Each structure stands twice: as structure tokens, then as C-alpha cells.
Amino acid sequence: MKKRAKWSGILLSTVLMGSLLLSACGSQESAPAAGGQASGDGGKKDFTYAMSGVYKPFSFKENGQLTGFDVEIGQALAEKMGMNAVPITNPFETIIPGLDAKKYDAVIGSLTVTPERQKAVLFTNPYYRSGSQIFVQEGNTTIKSKEDLKGKKIGVVKASNYLDWAKKLTDEDKITQYDSDITALLDLPTGRLDAVITDQVVGLRFIKEGGGKVIDVGEPLSFDEQAIAVRLGDQEAVERINKALDEIVKDGTYEKISQKWFGRNILQKQ
């Protein structure tokens, strides 16, 4: 028995040594992670902000580079705050839990301000305004307004405010939830869905770039304010971001970014 104890002791220490070695050699190449640490770039603090990365044109990948409106707004804000911009992606439905879990400092991911979410996070001033829009397959003549959606199959992204709209407009068991709005839109021509509810701009961009034969239907369901979210209690961050946001709006940076992506200023009320 004594010998055996020694044997397991040897094993255990091998395990510990092994994992230490591994963590030592692995840590340099590990992916971008937790927020708030000072690193790189002249000792500037990192401003880590999350988005889904599958929400073209707000956040998406181009040749492996994360890009889009949300990314550039984050970069502009970080610059004003004298910080180092680190955009990262997280699946949309885990984006608020991830913020809670301190995986990043803020969410600049087209989060619509809703009373429900205000219980979970602190919102800054809105950084753009847009509408919730219904999209259907081209040639669909039965759906002309939101009233026609009763009993129809609707696709939306998980944990979005579009999901709340879908719940209001059709039966709960007729709703399909996706990881990405784009995936939902791509499912329209397959006939698995009758309609998709998502952001106006996202859908219009999809149509313009020939993603599929899809059209927008009726008036927007609502005009939503999208804001940047930080952790509850982090009032200081809200003020810091609001100040930076004001500055980029005043000095024309905001206008430039918005014009680049949408050809208009999406902060103004329509």
C-alpha cells in the first residue's frame, strides 16, 4: 500500500508538472480574452467590446478581419478614451452573460435597448437608431403586413428583441431561432420559414448584395434605439463612453463611419 501511494504521488506530480509546462508554452498563442488588462501598444489599456460577428454589415468577417459599423464605432470610441480597441466576437445569445462574466468591457453589438435588458446591463446613450422589419421570400403575396403573420413560421435570432416581436405576432411553436440573422434570411427561400424579422439595414444589405430573393414587407414594426452595454454598477464606464460618443458625433467621425457603411447618418431619427 505504501508503495502504491508513492506511485500515485509520482503520477500526480507528473500531471501537475505537465500541465504547468503546457500552460507555459501555450499561453503566448492563446486567443484574445478577458478585458480590462493593460497590454501591448504603448501601455494603453485595452477596451474590449463584443459583438456577434455574424451580423453583416454591423459586424462580420472580411478576409478574417472583423469589420463593420459596430467595430469602427468601437475603434473611434477607444481612440477618444485613449484606449486600445479590441473587438471580439461572442454568440449573440451569450453576449450579455459574457459581459456579466467579465469577458469584455462592453457590448457594441447592436443591442436594442429594452426594459428587460435594462435590468441586466447599463446602457449608454443610443449610438444608432433603426427599425425592426419583416422580410419574406420574393413572390410571397399572402404576407403584406404584420397582421398576416398570425400562425406563420417566423425566423429570428436567439435572445433578440426580434424574438419578442415574433412572439407577439405568431404562435410560439411557429418560431425558429437562429444564431445569426443572416442564417435566418438564408432560410427564407428554402420554404422552412414564411418570414424573418430583423433589422432593416441588415435585411436591405442582404437584398442588395444578392444574398437571396427576399423582399421587405410593410412599415417597420418599430424604431429601435441601439446602445452600448456595460456591466451593472459600472456607471463610470457609461459616462466615459457617453463622453467619447458625444465627441465622435461632434467632430464628424461618427458621420464618416455611418456614411461609409450606410450612405446616411443612422443616429438621426427617421
Next chain:
Amino acid sequence: MIIDIFLSSYPLFLKATWLTVQLTAVALMLGCVVGLVIAFFRISDSKALNYIAHTYITVIRGTPLIVQICILYFGLANMVTLSQFWAGAIALAVHNGAYIAEIFRGSIQSIDRGQMEASRSLGMSYPLAMRRIILPQAFRRAIPSLGNQFIIGLKDSSLVAYVGMQDLWGTGLGEAASNYKQLETYMVVGLYYLVLIMIFSYFVNKLEARLAKGEAPNKQAKDNTSVAA
């Protein structure tokens, strides 16, 4: 077209493939260490160690990997802050460790008990007999199942995309959402996994062939029948 997607995105996917390989390699190495320890716990005479190993295997094997990854990355964030890489690697190691433990246990117990008794009667200590006599033979028997488990582990690593990691699958999801071409993009991703696994299988087969040299398969099969596992 698949070819177009393949050609336009290969620098990106090669990078993602490298990340997937790193992640899986680290995870499976750790998983083997965990597996070996747990296997020894299970076959040891100590009730407490038996119990620990048994609980570990029951809990880990009885819960989905995706749940474990999310618990590690999001759930425990207030206690330990892990990067995406390490949350993914540790979750994969812990998960695969439970299966690898059973593979090791099975192959150790498949070695005729008489071999241990013979070694001990020659004056070898238990650890020495284990190391020199039992483990080398057990390892050889473990290889097919181990190779199988590694392939499963490699494919399971795609679940780390769920915490936002840009591995092969994560990259594929992102690409499909920006080029609007799901079928082609997913097929390209599948191709990368397929090639990786074919390369891996090739080396496992090589290793197996090399270790089988000088082994008399028929005799071994006969020996096996005398062991009640």
C-alpha cells in the same frame, strides 16, 4: 462554387485549422494525463480513490461537452478567468479524460493478471512492474480505441465556437454569415476536418503497425480469453 470559396478563403481557414490542431493537441495530451490518473484511481485498492474516479467518470461522461464548456467559460467566470483557448482546452481535456480513463482501464485490465504476479515474484515493485511490463502492453492494446477517441475529440473541438473561438467551425460560421453561401462554406469546413482526420488516421495506423512487429497476435488473443475484466 466550392472551389471559389476554397481558393478565396484558404489563408483564413489554414489559420483556423492551426488553431483547431493546437487546441485539440493540448486538450488530448492533458486528457491522456487525466485519463491515466483516473484509470489508476479506478483500479487501485483504495476505496476513496475508486470513489473519486467513479464519480468523475459518471459526472463528466453523463453531461454534454457544450454544457461543460459553457460552465467553464461563463459560469465559473467569477472564480477563474480563463481565455477562450484555455476554457476550451481544459473542457475538452476533462471531457475526453473520462473516456480515455475507461480505455486505459480496459486495456490495463486486459493484460493477464499472471504477468503482474510473475513480475512481482521476480522482485519487481508494483510501479516498476506496471511501468515495464503491464503499461507497454496495455498501451498497444489501447491504440485503436485511443485513436478513435482522438478523432472524436478533434471533431468535438468544433463546439468551442460556441464561446466565440475562431477555430475551423467558428470561422466557417462567420464566413457563411458574410458571404451568404452556406452550403459551399460548410462543405469547405468539412473538407478541412476530413483531411486532418485522414492525416491523423494514417499516423495511428503506422504506429499500430510498428508496435505490432514481433507480436504474435494469435497467442495474444488466447491470453485475452483467460482474463475476466
